[in-house]
Amino acid sequence: MYYEFYCPVKIVSGDNAIFNLPNELNRLKAKKPLIVTDEGVKKSGIIDSLIKMAFDESKKPMPLIFNNIPVESSTKAVENLLSFFKQNDCDSIVAVGGGSVIDSSKALNMLIAENKDSLKELAGVDIIKNRGVPFVVIPTTAGTGSEVTSVAVIFNEDSNSKMAFASSLLMPDVAIIDPASTQTLPKKLTASSGIDALSHAIEAYISIQSNPISRALAFESVKTIWENLPAAVKDKENRQARENMLNASVIAGMAFSNSMVGIVHSLAHSAGSVLHIPHGVAVSLFLVAGVKENADASAKELSELLNAVAYMNEYRGTTKQRAERFIYFLEKFVNQIKEEAHLPLTLNDVGFEEEQEDKIIKLAVRDGSSIFSKVTLTKERAKNMINAAKI
Numbered sequence: 001m002y003y004e005f006y007c008p009v010k011i012v013s014g015d016n017a018i019f020n021l022p023n024e025l026n027r028l029k030a031k032k033p034l035i036v037t038d039e040g041v042k043k044s045g046i047i048d049s050l051i052k053m054a055f056d057e058s059k060k061p062m063p064l065i066f067n068n069i070p071v072e073s074s075t076k077a078v079e080n081l082l083s084f085f086k087q088n089d090c091d092s093i094v095a096v097g098g099g100s101v102i103d104s105s106k107a108l109n110m111l112i113a114e115n116k117d118s119l120k121e122l123a124g125v126d127i128i129k130n131r132g133v134p135f136v137v138i139p140t141t142a143g144t145g146s147e148v149t150s151v152a153v154i155f156n157e158d159s160n161s162k163m164a165f166a167s168s169l170l171m172p173d174v175a176i177i178d179p180a181s182t183q184t185l186p187k188k189l190t191a192s193s194g195i196d197a198l199s200h201a202i203e204a205y206i207s208i209q210s211n212p213i214s215r216a217l218a219f220e221s222v223k224t225i226w227e228n229l230p231a232a233v234k235d236k237e238n239r240q241a242r243e244n245m246l247n248a249s250v251i252a253g254m255a256f257s258n259s260m261v262g263i264v265h266s267l268a269h270s271a272g273s274v275l276h277i278p279h280g281v282a283v284s285l286f287l288v289a290g291v292k293e294n295a296d297a298s299a300k301e302l303s304e305l306l307n308a309v310a311y312m313n314e315y316r317g318t319t320k321q322r323a324e325r326f327i328y329f330l331e332k333f334v335n336q337i338k339e340e341a342h343l344p345l346t347l348n349d350v351g352f353e354e355e356q357e358d359k360i361i362k363l364a365v366r367d368g369s370s371i372f373s374k375v376t377l378t379k380e381r382a383k384n385m386i387n388a389a390k391i
């Protein structure tokens with residue numbers, strides 16, 4: 001079997017890891033970094049307390065802050081970010097936030113690297129040819145894994161759809177993983193981003209592109225999420241559970257960046273665009289339905305994942321029975337997390353209307369996420385998944 005695995009991102013993880021930020025920037029020869037974030041993160045105090053303390057301690061000036069990134073990363077926001085970066089002669093990027101902030105920062109770095117003003121001509125796989133400026137990421141949600149992936153998704157206001165960018169040149173130089181950065185995360189976001197990470201791990205594990213390294217990472221991620229997400233959702237003071245979830249999200253990110261995701265993400269992207277719901281919420285609506293569609297084609301892989309989530313007395317049975325058992329546990333797990341965090345349980349809970357169905361299906365079958373899925377995302381299959389997400 002031939003495969004490639006690539007992850008050049010340095011991981012700095014653990015208590016007080018944030019205090020390494022000035023040193024890491026120094027190592028990267030960054031003189032004038034720009035902190036990219038959103039209002040929610042800015043209000044949480046991570047930047048004004050922890051990051052400021054880190055710069056004070058190292059006797060370095062506090063960097064400039066751009067905090068106008070919207071909840072859903074957009075082409076306009078990235079263009080504004082680029083003007084701010086240029087106007088202030090910045091030379092490096094520190095993204096502090098969730099998926100939208102990290103993807104917007106990747107998009108900024110793409111524009112700088114390619115010396116362009118607009119993202120439209122850079123969409124697609126391996127279009128960019130140059131590496132950008134020094135780039136450090138501090139994720140404030142445990143889910144997207146974007147701090148270690150080669151992909152970015154940006155909403156295009158003109159076409160009302162999501163544009164995807166993929167290149168190993170998009171990967172940050174350093175990811176700083178500190179449990180203090182997720183402490184103020186609302187319960188709903190802990191839950192939905194945790195389910196997103198779970199989906200990355202499962203979809204990477206069953207992808208045609210999966211390989212021994214990505215499977216090892218994905219398996220460990222599923223196991224860690226199973227053991228820690230319920231506790232992280234229940235009690236945000238549980239520092240150990242939050243730290244474990246951050247690490248699980250990073251390793252799921254490494255796995256899917258090298259093996260890709262699948263049909264769950266195709267539906268999540270299309271429903272996300274049409275219904276304007278956060279990515280994690282969209283994933284949480286389609287995860288079980290998408291895995292059920294893979295029950296036969298990926299029975300072997302799903303039966304292996306049972307070992308990550310159940311006690312030994314559950315291991316008996318044929319491959320098919322064990323795969324079905326895994327799906328049974330998965331459904332129970334996802335529903336419990338959704339109920340505990342009061343997340344939307346069905347498509348109807350997020351304002352879905354029947355006339356939106358065709359648009360969601362049309363965008364889903366065109367979405368590039370399922371190129372490496374064992375099962376083809378036909379219109380019928382997308383419809384099945386939508387029907388399942390209604391109940």
Ligand SMILES: [Fe+2]
Nearest residue numbers: 144196200283
């Ligand atoms: Fe995702």
